[in-house]
Amino acid sequence: MSAGPPTRPRKLAVFGGGLGSLSAVFALTELPGWRERFDITVYQIGWRLGGKARSGRNLRAHARNEALGHHVWYGWYDNAFALARRVYAETRRAPGAPLATFKEAFKPCDHLLLGTGDRTDRTPPWKMSLPRGDSLPGDGAAQPSVWHFAQTLLLWAIDCIPRLHPQYATWSAIVPRWPDASRSLWPALMRRAGGQGVRAYDGFDPQRPDYDDLLRRAAAAVHGEDAPKTSRQRRAWAQPLTHCGEHSLRSLVGLGARQTHPQFTTMVDLALATVRGILHDGLDRAGFSAIDDQDLRAWLRRHGASEEALASTVLVALYADHMSYESGDAERPAAAAGALLRAALRRYLAFSGALYYIPAAGLGEVLFAPLYRLLRDRGVHFRFFHKLKHLCPDPKQPAVSAAVVGRQIELAPGVEEYEPLIKVKGLPCWPSRPLYSQIVLGDDPVIQAIDFEANESPEVEEVVLRAGVDFDDIILGIPPPALAGAARELAARDPRWEALLEHTHSIAAMGAQLWLSPTWAQLLGGPAQAGAGGIVRTELPRWVNLSTAAAYEGWPREHWPGAIASLSGPRPDRSADGSREPVRDIAETWLKSHPRALWPEASLAGADEFNWELLLDPQGRAAEHRLAAQHCWATQNASDRQIVTLPGDPRHRLAAGDSGFRNLWLAGDWVGGGLDLACAEGAVMAGLQAARAVSGDAIVIHGERDCIDSD
Template sequence: MEKQKIAVIGGGVGAMTAIYAITQTADWDKKYDITVYQLGWRTGGKGASGRNAKFGQRIEEHGLHVWAGFYQNAFRNMRLCYEQMVELGLRKKSDPLGTMDKAFKPLSHLFLAENVPTDDPDGNPWRPWVIDLPEYDDVPGDETEVPSPFEMMMRILQIMIEFLRRGELEGGADGPLGIEVPDGLLGRHESILSHLKALPGAGLPVGPHNSDLLLEIIEDAQAEVHSQQTPENMARDSVRRGLNLMDIGLGYMHGVVSSDTFTNGYDVLDQWEFSDWLRMNGVSDQALKWVSIRGCYDFVFGFPMGNTERQGDTGAGTALRAMTRLIFTYSGAIFHKMQAGMGDTIFGPYYQVLKELGVKFEFFNAARNLHLDEDRTHIDRISMVRQAKVKSGTYDPLVDVDGLPCWPSEPLWDQLEDGAHLKDSGVDFESERTPPKGEAYTLKRGEDFDLVILGASIGSLPYMSQELSIASERWRNMLDRVKTVPTHAMQLWMNKTPKQMGWEKLVKAHNSQKSLPSSPMRTVITGFSEPLDTWADMSHLIPHEDWGTDKPKSIAYFCSPAPDGEDLPDFRENFGRWMDKDLVKLWPGAEKDGKFDRSLLHENEEAGIYSRVNMYGSERYVLSVTNSVYHRLAPSQSGFANLYLAGDWTRCGMNAGCVEGATMSGIACASAVTGEKLLNVGAEDIAREETVSEKAMFQTNSISGTKWPLTPFFARGEMTGVFLFYEVPRAEVQAMLPPGIELGPSPLTRPGYHPVGMSFCSYHNVRGSFIPDFMAMSPYGEATFAIPYTRTAEARQAPLLYPRRLYVNSKSAIMAGKVFYAMPKVWSDIKLENTRFTATGARGMKIEATFQQHMDPDPLPGHPAQGAISNLLNMTFVTRNASGRLFYNAFDLQLDRAYVAPVSAQIEVKDPDPNGFPTTSFDAAPLQLQTGERLPGAFRVWCSWAMTNPLDSKRVRHAAMAREWVRQRSMR
């Protein structure tokens, strides 16, 4: 078998995870030939870091990176990579960062910067609140599932009640968390919990009666909290914190109970902005303006255009999913700090292992444009620019820093042709502000690549995917709706520790003594003043830099959203004023003569300060603004047959800018490429068949929608699947028909040809009309090969559809189809995903179909292709049993309420059964928006369906004959 060549564009977390996941599948090296095309000299994307040899091999980052304890997929993959690095002999366990335990250290506390106005004009309004959370023995990466929205609410309630029972929320300034709450809330929370536990089916669904009772209890508790938010109470740190936490928590519970979140997942809430949604559900303005809400936005740079003066914009569901998992599902500790730069800790190991396994890396190769083939279904060419030529042909990107392989902060010029001139020219190989300079060339499908993994971030896609935007409405909508924001960052190397600069004294003044971390406090704080609202003490990195004997005493990283259009001189001027005015509020000991004492910077300002603005292309941070989640494309759903996506901008289950989101996307991308089901924890909150939005596709006003037991007796269910029709010489098609069934004329094909069709469907909620929903069959998959426009002598001119073979993975469905309808159903092992359908069976039978959806679903009524689709799918079925008897059934897909979307499809069929599918291999173009009489192209359908009673065969045959008679008369 010839290897498939995969071109990978970009080297961020999503792309590296996708490649690494592919290499962990069986015989990957016999199936794939992978090449990474990387802009500039290092991988990492927004997570790239470098070592500055001029200044003590200091670590220079794009921003601040700290891993959360709920990053189950990221930790699992990274741990495996570290173990494999040792197995391959690339690193010893005794080496610096030789194991995951050396690479990451737990951090159990975080700080929020409360701003409490003071009457003293010279006073300090900033009150750092430390939240010290328990550490656990579980290992990050070991979890295999995450709580559903219902389970999460139960967990949060149980934790709150446990704290209330133990008095841990009522210790005031001397308690372990430094907060206190009003009396009586314990009983109300216990009542909420007892009502939740009593719900049927773990909260699926919450009926009106149950939800009304719950909401009454929650609203009573909210009223009690609001009555306590007096000026006197809000002036006390411990009481203010307790009341605001309860206010927000009860608003969260009110919102999920009063919505479809339990049954539809968090994404249903993304139609509302997070703060607006909390306000709708009773949270007070005082709590909404509080630092814990502000911190939610600061953590995710949630301010479009970098405007931090206005309310942020983050979808409520995405915010809830991320924040509840951050606080209530972490393993080990809430945070884990890397013990070197992001590049050294993450991308160095990934690069070393992948290169050793045979993945090729082409540095200094910038992708400029993806070009489509004539049918606009495949990536056919990629315009590239070779930014520099490597002398030896292969660039060796890493440098050694005290035994640790690291990425340098600039290219290794001596490996490049004319490297000295390039260095003197000031070229910035990573900047996407202007097009790259160098030698233009083209990667061609079939020669240089077969598949493409697009790992560049969405900030680069407007210039890189112009043809895709023209060809795909969904692609165009994604680029329009999924927003990004620039960021800026500053790092300081100081000659004093934070403790010496007064930080720990300030913390002790405003927190419970029982909650104080041991000194030195490893600070991560957010909610501070702009332009740099987040600070992390990164002094633990000093031993991993190389300053010689004169080392700095501390390292501080700062970051924040940047205003659109800001340049580096602007930022430097702004943070200079901020250091003099605001930073000295956190570090009083760093003030001198009313300003920040710059003599505290290690060596000098050039050595002691590193700053950058991330303004262009993939540097920009991906936001999760309101309603944007519905326009993200999944890694397998690019809309183009050989294009797969990887990055935190895709729809991946996290749908937010973070390492875990990018990792989940990379795993999903690898699953789509390989067709293997890979562990991807949290990729779905609720299975697709259970969601309200999916069920909405199948509603109908016909009699088949009437609830049991009032309906007549027939089969019914719901279905989504891909249909495609293609033409075959008539003689070949006639040979596929049994005696008694003949070909009729077809208006949709060329003379001498006849249409045949395939469908690849998921059936669910299948049952007899007299059977209640909960007794329906389990969901199953089915592949069908059918021949439309057939005739029988007794049905005369009526066009009929003959289902020649149905491969099914449900014994119940096979039995019912054979016994009642004489359907030629045969067992097959079926794997069904949104973009891939595989069926395998006896004697080497194999059907593999892959699909890419090109537009969002549209109602079929009024669709330009409605006529062609209806003519093909509304035909009466004819089947023949073993004794030769013909049966007629109406398989009503209820197209009056169906939804359709065009897809492109790639089909591979090998079937040795003479009565099975014809062996074939072809690409199917997507549904065309035309009304002419021709085959419509491939499309996906969502619909409910009903199938007539098998005893009604004669009436159905007569109805088909009558309908054709009317049709013929209307054409005269």
């Protein structure tokens, strides 16, 4: 914690208005007496907040919401949802106002639909359904330990295995199918467990085995008086069951189980490999980060996962969901094993309420507009159209002595402060373009052609903010891909910054937001149950049903959309000749190739070609030209690139409170010491860590560390 001047509040300059830095500001302004302690100013490039999660209303296209990215919030995002719920509790919109409550703003979903664009794969899409709980994300439910995850997976696998083949529905039928050597080894593992004080296998007679009774007793033992209590006992209890599960699965696969139950066979396969890996590598005592130098699929393979499971839709979709690819190339998946495994286990085994939630409109109006208004009302200052150009380290001490900022615009006469929000149907929203009436020469086509969210955008003035005068501390919420220039002197001073900039990998993203005339149910030919999912092995493998947003857009009755879809995926780095296929062409190819994979009723009668007339186009264009009326996008700016966590990357990341410069604090999903994975929860967690480091207060961060055994 750095010490500011005692006679006034510490001045905090916050650079970047993404979820990480805004979470830090929110947490600081939650502290008792914060106004006496801090004077906070947020400097934001361009005209809106939200970072990579921002969205805006296109006032030239019926105020429709246009966004970048894949905005699905999973039920395990406890810190992110706690933030959102507190924002809604404090803003207290009037009853009947649009999106007045948290429950109106975030729609729960219990089903994921996972399919493939591979036409040779005849396996139908898998609807993964998980039962909803009574709690809500943000309640602060206890975080399961690494051991609890392993135990849950193991017991689930043991429960599932007798259901994988109709002719082998009991353990007494399955175990005799094992190789003799494997069956002979099993009693030795049980005796070893008994030697560690595990009573679950007592009384087993290899000469007259009752395998079904044995497995029932072993599974029930974790809940009884004789439940294993130490780490050593728990591992000893698990080894015979893991051995049983692995050899039973292999036997049943050889008998055709994968053809009978392809998805569940794959899930059992992956579950058992995960359990074996946790036990073998001691993750129940070391935590998931211990395997971050390995790729997740390589780690699963090393612990016995089959090649069929490693190529399965569910695992490929996990990589696609986080766009975990080298250089954006889907043919080169790579992810730090611990970071991605932690996220996967929390996603499916530690969610609160529903499996995931979809914003009822764009995140701009669902989260960032109310958060902005709340922070402004609390007394936080915002300076839009201010871009960070350079951080200057003090030559005599490890501190930042100055920050060079480019002011991008002059405000129009009579405008004292830029007012960024508009209202659409009574809902405060961010526009997709600046409000030019507040800007000098705002009606000039040259000004309107400028991308004010790009680092390369012009500026009207360079401003130098000086330590001790304009700021005492800095919270940096700008990701490393956009810091190559601004942080170059930090990297020259501190080798850790050089490593951070070099080893923070990122990729561009792209997508298409589609407005269609039929409802989602009509496109499916049945009820719309899943709100999101994946169609792997396609250029745009992630999809979300955003149809609820139509009610908050400004469409006339004759052009009212029945469905809104978001498709997105990685944008590969440029080819050797520097060229890139236009996103609209990619979307056209996707719709021509995979319409039935998402919407069975979206094809022309008697053909497998997409019915282009389904796309909403007020101008009435024909065929694929109707894509011109949709929102096809690609991230162009360095700050918008998706951070990916490749094997080995986490060791180069800096913690929120360990920048190496005593008045510089870090916030964002690129910060180390938390999830080490790009997602909303990771950004909020890092923001809370920054607030804790700045303030010195004991700010509680749910799930910040893996729960591990210490004995």
